[in-house]
Amino acid sequence: MSNEADNPATEAPGLPWDVQDAPARRATLTRILVRIAREALQGDDLESLLQGICNCLVVELPVPIASIILLDEPATHFVREVWAGELMLDPQPIATGWPVTRGASGRCARLGTPQLILDVDDDPDYIAGHPEVRSEYLVPIRHRQRLHGVLNIECTRPEFLDAEACAVFDAVADVVAGAIHFARIADELTEANHKLERLSMSDGLTGIANRRRFDRQLEADWARLARERRPLALLIVDADAFKPLNDALGHLRGDECLRELAHLCGRFAGDGDLVARFGGEELVLLLPGCELARACAIAESLRLAVADAAMPHPASPVAPHVTVSIGVSACVPQANVPPEWLVATADRAMYAAKQGGRNQVRAADEGVAASAAGLSQEPPREAAAPRR
Known part of the structure; x- marks a missing residue:
């Protein structure tokens, strides 16, 4: 809830309820409702909003216990309770699921109507939370057809729960229902945005990371490992004679091949590593903390795994089965060197593997791969040539 000092004319509690006359009591009830409605519109944290509502009710009114009990999705069990009050409630197993078949709160949820209990001793469903409680008012928290929970007001003085007070609690329950509804919409939108973000970072064909995700991860790993002075390795994996494969067996078979290659690459990726589709038939493995010798060993194991598949x-001029050519580069990143350096050197190594007969692993020049220190521009590019 907002700091009461921000709005002293409307926020500060007035005289105690017992010494207020009828107009003053109506003004108090109206002030509480306005305050809660304003907080519901402005708040962005549902938990603190619900807690603030309960706090407001017990501070402003002769209400020793105010609670909001929330239901699960099918509205069969109470699963969460927020409460405030001067009386300590006996612990209830809300966290493990309190079925709506039990208690006066459950009756309120089942019937979907307010329940006024002027004498708890006369109510067959009432389950005592504190021995001093003599009366209780329960209001369903409903937004349209969705029942979210129950607002529970427990009193030691039955005369307080007159028609005017109950009407205010009815209105409070409506405000709470709206706040919960909009909070859940916000949560759903957040989850939808996260899902869209994940989809925007995934390759639709293979299910692994796409080029956008790779570029982002490369930049982040490069900056982090430059600070840590640790190596970063990159494998560029290219399917040999991929166009003839598509021509001979069709694009659907080519797609299956790429999915299988992505799966095989994933077998050699550990925690913190990234497998991505770089473009066309090219896949990449980004290996933080990996030195050149180990990266080459991983590349050779991957090449053999592809052959074993x-x-x-x-239509391959290399073998009767799919093979790959892999270029490997590794270095200790430097802040004054762009991360594209790693891609360019691995790309050159992969091109050398193609030119050397395919179905092999080639590493970047040892001097280049050992460290990127002192480099400020990309290595010279070879003339473009088909890789196949």
């Missing part, structure tokens, strides 16, 4: 390739 024996995916048919009747």
Whole structure:
């Protein structure tokens, strides 16, 4: 809730309820409702909002216990309770699920109507929370057809729960219902945005990270490992003679091949590593903390795994099955060197593997791969040539 000092004319509690005359009591009830409505519109934290509502009711009114009990999605169990009051409630197993078949609160949820209990001793469903409580008013918290929970007001003085006070609690329950509804919409929108973000970072064909995600991860790992002075390795994996594969077996078979290659690459990625589709038939493995020798060993194991998978390739000039050429680069990143350096050197190594006969691993020049210190521009590019 807002700091009461911000709005002293409307926020500060007035005289105690017992010494207020009828107009003053109506003004108090109106002030409480306005305050709660304003907080519901301005608040962005549902938990603190619900707690603030309960606090407001017990501070402003002769209400020793005010609670908001929330239901699960199918409205069969109470699963969460927020409460405030001067009387300590006996612990109830709300966290493990309190079925709506029990208690006066459950009756309120089942019937969907307010329940006024002027004498708790006369109510067969009442379950005592404190021995001093003599009366109780329960209001369903409902937004349209969705029942969110129950507002529970427990009193030691039955005469307080007159028609005027109950009408205010009815209105408070409506405000709470609206606040919960909009909070849940906000949560759903947040989750939808997260899902869209994840989709925007994934390759639709293979399910692994896409080029956008790779570029972002490369930049982040490069900056972090430059600070830590630790190596970063990159493998560029290219399917050999991929166009002839598509021509011979069709694009659907080519797509299956890419999905299988992505799966095989994933087997060699550990925690913190990234497998991504770089473009076309090229896949990449980004390996933070990995030195060149280990990266080359991983690349060779991956090459052998692809060969062992024996995916048919009747049009390959290399083997009767799918093979890959892999370029490897590794360095200790430097802040004054762009991360694209790693991509360019691995790309050159992969091009060398293609030129050397395919189905092999080639590493970037040892001097280049050992450290990027002192480099300020990309390495010279070879003339463009088809890789296949």
